[in-house]
Amino acid sequence: MQKRNRMDINSYHQKYFRPSCLKALNLRFENWEFFSPFSEKAQDQIKLPLELTRTPEDTIINYFSVLREAENISRRSCGTVGQARTPFPIAYNFFSQEYKNKVSYDKYFNSFAGIGHTSLIKLFRVPDGKKGIKYFYEIETIEGFKDKKAEYFGYSYGFIQLVYEKEGFRISNLSKYEEDFLCAPYHGWDHNGEDVVGIKYGTWCKLIQLLYPTVKNGYVKYIYFHGNDGADYCFIFVTLTNGTDVEIAQFRKVISEEWKLVNIRPEEECLPKKSTDNL
Structure with a gap:
C-alpha cells in the first residue's frame, strides 16, 4: 500500500x-x-x-x-x-x-x-x-x-x-x-464509486469520453459521464458506514430524451470470456 x-x-x-x-x-x-x-x-x-x-x-x-x-x-x-x-x-x-x-x-x-x-x-x-x-x-x-x-x-x-x-x-x-471494516481500507479499488466507474465503465467497457465531478448529497453519490456512444450516464452510489460505496442504480440519456434506467454488467459484457476448453 x-x-x-x-x-x-x-x-x-x-x-x-x-x-x-x-x-x-x-x-x-x-x-x-x-x-x-x-x-x-x-x-x-x-x-x-x-x-x-x-x-x-x-x-x-x-x-x-x-x-x-x-x-x-x-x-x-x-x-x-x-x-x-x-x-x-x-x-x-x-x-x-x-x-x-x-x-x-x-x-x-x-x-x-x-x-x-x-x-x-x-x-x-x-x-x-x-x-x-x-x-x-x-x-x-x-x-x-x-x-x-x-x-x-x-x-x-x-x-x-x-x-x-x-x-x-x-x-x-x-x-x-x-459490513466488513477491514477489506475496504486495505484492499481493492472496488470500494470507491469513482474508481468503480472509471475502471469498470472506462477501462473495461471503453465507454467514458468525459467524466464529470461527482455530485454528493449526504451519503448519496451521483457520478456522471458523457459516453463514447454519444449518450450521458448517471450512476448512483450509497456510501456505507465502513466507507464502501454501493452502486444502486444506472441511468442513460440520449440528447433530449428522459433518463432511462439501464443495467450494464461490465463483468459479463466488457471482459473477455474465459475459455472452457480445458475444463
Whole structure:
C-alpha cells in the first residue's frame, strides 16, 4: 500500500475505521404503552393498526421502530434488555402474506440471534424503472455473543421491496448484508464509486469520453459521464458506514430524451470470456 502523509492517514482512518455518528431514524413507539396490547401474543394473533402502513416509508420506519429494542441474545447478565422478545411477532406482521409463506416466523426470529438493539441510520428510495417500490437501508446493531463479556456494534445494509395489500403497504422482500471494516481500507479499488466507474465503465467497457465531478448529497453519490456512444450516464452510489460505496442504480440519456434506467454488467459484457476448453 502506498505511503500517505499524516493528514491523509487521519482522514483515511476517519473514513474507514470510525463507526457512524448519524442519528437514528426509527424513534417511534418510545413508550411502553404501544407494546402492551401485543404482549404475550403469537404472530398469528396480531393485527397491525392501519396507520402504521399508510405509506411505504411509514411501513419501513415503523417496522424498524418496532424492532429498535427487540433482543435475541442468549447471554444476558443484566436482566431484561429493551422490549425483550415482544417486538418480533409484531414486526413479522409488516411482511406481506406471500413473503410470510417464504419466511417462517421461526426462521425470521432466529435471523436476529445475537442482536440486542437496532438503529436505522440510512434510508433511500431506489429508482425503479418498473415502478416498483424499493428502498436501500442501513442499520447499526448492538450485538452480544456467548463467549464474550461485552457487546459490539455491527453494521448491515440491504434492500427492501414493498407491495400494497388491502390493509396498507407490506414488505415483500428484504435482503441483508453484513459490513466488513477491514477489506475496504486495505484492499481493492472496488470500494470507491469513482474508481468503480472509471475502471469498470472506462477501462473495461471503453465507454467514458468525459467524466464529470461527482455530485454528493449526504451519503448519496451521483457520478456522471458523457459516453463514447454519444449518450450521458448517471450512476448512483450509497456510501456505507465502513466507507464502501454501493452502486444502486444506472441511468442513460440520449440528447433530449428522459433518463432511462439501464443495467450494464461490465463483468459479463466488457471482459473477455474465459475459455472452457480445458475444463
